[in-house]
Amino acid sequence: MSDLAQVAGVERxxxxxxxxxxxxxxxxxxxxxxxxxxxxxPKSLFALQQLLATLEQNLMIAQSGEExxxxxxxxxxxxxxxxxxxxxxxxxxxxxxxRARDRSKSTPIIFLTAAADExxxxxxxxxxxxxxxxxxxxxxxVLKSKVAVFVELFRKSERLRESEDKLRRLAAHLISVREExxxxxxxxxxxxxxxxxxxxxxxxxxxxxxxxxKPLIEKTDSMCAMIDSTVQxxxxxxxxxxxxxxxxxxxxxxxxxxxKEFQKRTGIRCRAKLPxxxxxxxxxxxxxxxxxxxxxxxxxxxxxxxxxxIELTLGAEQIGLEVSDNGVGIQDNELHARKSLGLLxxxxxxxxxxxxxxISGSPGHGTRVSVTIPLSRKPK
Amino acid sequence: xxxxxxxxxxVVRQGLRQMLxxxxxxxxxxxxxxxxxxxxxxxxxxxxxxxxxxxxxxxxGLELIKELRQRYPGRAxxxxxxxxEDRYAVRALKAGAAGYLTKESAPEELVSAIRKVxxxxxxxxxxxxxKLALELEDxxxxxLHETLSDREYQVMWxxxxxxxxxxxxxxxxxxxxxxSTHRTRILRKMNMKSNAELMHYAIAHHLVD
Numbered sequence: 001m002s003d004l005a006q007v008a009g010v011e012r013x014x015x016x017x018x019x020x021x022x023x024x025x026x027x028x029x030x031x032x033x034x035x036x037x038x039x040x041x042p043k044s045l046f047a048l049q050q051l052l053a054t055l056e057q058n059l060m061i062a063q064s065g066e067e068x069x070x071x072x073x074x075x076x077x078x079x080x081x082x083x084x085x086x087x088x089x090x091x092x093x094x095x096x097x098x099r100a101r102d103r104s105k106s107t108p109i110i111f112l113t114a115a116a117d118e119x120x121x122x123x124x125x126x127x128x129x130x131x132x133x134x135x136x137x138x139x140x141x142v143l144k145s146k147v148a149v150f151v152e153l154f155r156k157s158e159r160l161r162e163s164e165d166k167l168r169r170l171a172a173h174l175i176s177v178r179e180e181x182x183x184x185x186x187x188x189x190x191x192x193x194x195x196x197x198x199x200x201x202x203x204x205x206x207x208x209x210x211x212x213x214k215p216l217i218e219k220t221d222s223m224c225a226m227i228d229s230t231v232q233x234x235x236x237x238x239x240x241x242x243x244x245x246x247x248x249x250x251x252x253x254x255x256x257x258x259x260k261e262f263q264k265r266t267g268i269r270c271r272a273k274l275p276x277x278x279x280x281x282x283x284x285x286x287x288x289x290x291x292x293x294x295x296x297x298x299x300x301x302x303x304x305x306x307x308x309x310i311e312l313t314l315g316a317e318q319i320g321l322e323v324s325d326n327g328v329g330i331q332d333n334e335l336h337a338r339k340s341l342g343l344l345x346x347x348x349x350x351x352x353x354x355x356x357x358x359i360s361g362s363p364g365h366g367t368r369v370s371v372t373i374p375l376s377r378k379p380k
Numbered sequence: 381x382x383x384x385x386x387x388x389x390x391v392v393r394q395g396l397r398q399m400l401x402x403x404x405x406x407x408x409x410x411x412x413x414x415x416x417x418x419x420x421x422x423x424x425x426x427x428x429x430x431x432x433x434x435x436x437x438x439x440x441g442l443e444l445i446k447e448l449r450q451r452y453p454g455r456a457x458x459x460x461x462x463x464x465e466d467r468y469a470v471r472a473l474k475a476g477a478a479g480y481l482t483k484e485s486a487p488e489e490l491v492s493a494i495r496k497v498x499x500x501x502x503x504x505x506x507x508x509x510x511k512l513a514l515e516l517e518d519x520x521x522x523x524l525h526e527t528l529s530d531r532e533y534q535v536m537w538x539x540x541x542x543x544x545x546x547x548x549x550x551x552x553x554x555x556x557x558x559x560s561t562h563r564t565r566i567l568r569k570m571n572m573k574s575n576a577e578l579m580h581y582a583i584a585h586h587l588v589d
Contacts, residue, residue: 191435194462195389198483202395205487209402228484235464245467248440257467264589267537269530304553306530326530 032058033078033151038068038094039112040086044136048081051140057151065089069097072104078154079147081134084113084121092121092128099129108150112136172352179286182241190238194231201227243289251285251319252277255292255312262296262308268325272310280319284373287353288319291346295323295369298342303327303367318355318375324368330361346371381405381498384427386412387460388436392483396431399487406494415439419447427455429478429498431490434461434468442475449476456497460490465508466586479503514585524570525587532569535562539575540582 035057039045045061052059060075062068065088068080080098084091091111098104108131113121122133132146201224208220238244246254252274263270292310299308305327313320334340343359350357355373383406385396393411400406410425412418415438418430430448434441441459448457456478461468469480478497481490485505493503504512528536538548545563549556572578582588 190462191389194483195387195392198462199389199391199395201484202392202399202487206395206398206402209487224486231462231484235462244435244463248435249471264587267534267541269533306534 032056033154034058034060034075035147035151036060036062036068036071036075036077036080038062038065038081038086038091039083040064041083044083044112048138048143051138051143052147055144055148055151065091065094065097068094072098072101072107076103077107079108079110079150081110081112081147084111084125092124095125095128095130108132108153110134110146110150112138168348168351171348175349175352179242179290183247186238186241186244189234189241190244193234194238197227197231197234201231246285246289247282250277250279251288252312252314254285254289255310255321258289258292258296259308259310262300266300268299268305269307270310271308272312274312275314278314280375284319284353284375287349287355288321288371288373291349291357291371292321292323294342294346299323299325299327299367302330305366316375318372321371322368324366326366329363329365330359330367331363335359335361381429381494382407382409382425382427383494384408384410384412384418384421384425384430386414386418386430386436387433388413389433392433399490400494403491406491413437415444418444422448422452429456429458429494431458431460431494434459434463434472442471445472445475445477456500458493458497458503460485465505466511469504469508470512473502473504480508481505510584511586523585524581525585527569528566532562532566535559536566536570536578537582537587539563539566540579540588542579 035052035055037045037048037052037059038061039048040063042063045063049059049061057078060071060077062071065086068082069089072080082091082095086094089097091113095109095111098107098109109129110132111125111130112134113125114136125133134143134146204220204223204227208217208224211217211220243254243257245257256272256274259270259272262268296308299305303325305325308323308325311320311322313322335343343357346357350371350373353373355371358370359367361367383400385393385400385408387393387396393413397408397411400408409427410421412421414436418432419439421427422430432441432444436444439447441461445457445459448455457476458479458481459468459472459477460481460483461472462483465480465482472480479493479502481493481503482505485493489505496503525533525536534552535548538551543551545556545559548554549559552559566578567573570578570581572581579588
């Protein structure tokens with residue numbers, strides 16, 4: 001029988017079930033959990049279906065190990081009820097193969113066996129990943145309540161996954177919104193305010209040229225000086241929000257500049273090994289640049305280093321960044337501390353583009369951060 | 381001298397026009413608001429010096445400079461930019477600009493820059509000139525601060541930033557004695573006698589802000 005026919009058969013079975021009917025099934029808004037029933041005997045399968053129909057979940061059936069494997073490839077089951085004795089691939093082997101696959105490596109399996117006294121087979125069953133054993137003929141209430149527990153568990157982890165996913169998407173959204181806003185404000189400040197100040201200065205200079213009175217000339221001079229220092233401040237604020245170099249000249253130049261700035265600001269020697277300047281995707285550049293800034297912030301705050309070595313590499317498919325310092329070295333417990341939101345932020349930023357951040361440190365030997373971001377992928 | 385002004389901000393264009401109007405030997409023959417207008421105007425108006433904003437809408441500054449240099453090799457392009465020269469000037473000059481000025485420059489400086497580049501010369505500000513000279517010098521031999529160890533460099537930077545031995549010791553978790561030893565060694569390596577000399581050196585070499 002083909003997979004499709006099997007599933008269709010199950011749907012039918014569900015409809016003939018005593019309290020069947022999809023509309024009223026389960027809590028509203030929740031998709032039904034899938035349960036796989038595997039037995040070579042149609043009679044046993046039918047009995048199981050009848051028993052479990054009251055749970056109002058999506059029951060799928062397989063009459064052999066092969067069929068069970070095929071279904072497990074395409075579906076995530078809340079629980080699998082697996083007959084031990086089957087012709088062809090037996091229950092143990094089926095369980096082992098199901099568990100070997102990544103998608104189903106933690107799917108709970110309940111073995112069904114007729115042989116009550118087979119202790120050795122029980123051990124074998126637990127070895128290949130059984131979470132429980134039931135003896136045939138099964139007690140309906142026991143079977144139902146056990147399956148119900150797994151359905152509930154599945155539901156919970158599903159919800160957890162969903163909310164994780166939501167949080168991640170929200171974080172991604174916040175990152176990109178913040179970046180856009182920064183770029184926007186930086187541009188406004190720099191262009192508008194900066195140009196007005198330039199104009200103002202020209203006006204004052206024009207005025208100064210027409211003045212003969214010394215005290216007045218002194219005034220215009222000091223006005224000019226004030227305008228100049230305001231321009232400097234405006235520039236500093238704009239660059240702090242988003243370095244215009246990143247857009248103008250690209251990541252390589254921006255990293256080089258940031259490294260120099262860092263040395264100038266902290267007195268920590270910075271050596272950068274940079275590839276030839278190339279321009280590529282601005283979002284990837286921004287991501288890498290922000291991660292780089294975060295790494296440097298951490299170096300300045302925590303490392304007590306006197307030196308930082310930076311290497312940026314451009315491959316055909318990915319950009320790599322290695323930053324190592326000669327400071328005290330990050331400890332494992334610091335890496336996993338709940339408060340290390342900065343580190344989490346780097347991970348999240350990289351993850352958005354399918355990238356990866358690895359941090360390692362050993363006491364007295366400094367900290368090393370490796371970042372890789374593929375060039376081909378766009379954010380999810 | 382025929383001057384073309386290009387800036388996307390009316391205030392700046394107006395200021396420039398006023399400024400240049402006072403000079404009898406300079407005439408503003410055209411104004412453009414963006415790179416495209418510069419290119420179009422250039423076909424009709426035979427300017428000698430173009431004063432360009434680096435960052436106008438549309439065409440990227442460097443591209444515009446390159447294009448103008450290619451089409452009109454005899455004319456001079458002077459960049460007047462909001463961006464600090466230490467990051468942008470060298471690139472602009474390499475692309476073919478005859479000079480680079482920031483908008484903080486005094487009006488007299490702009491006028492003399494226009495005169496200089498119109499005569500085929502190049503114009504850089506004294507600050508940039510000094511920096512380029514230092515770089516040349518640095519390329520010949522190792523600059524003095526490169527002879528310092530990483531720790532010594534850090535201590536030197538802190539002294540140059542005006543910190544006391546005690547402050548440095550606290551920040552670096554070192555004893556004041558150790559910091560003093562570093563200081564002595566730094567001064568010897570750099571051939572200097574006082575903190576003031578160190579500060580002066582650090583500022584001249586742009587090691588501190």
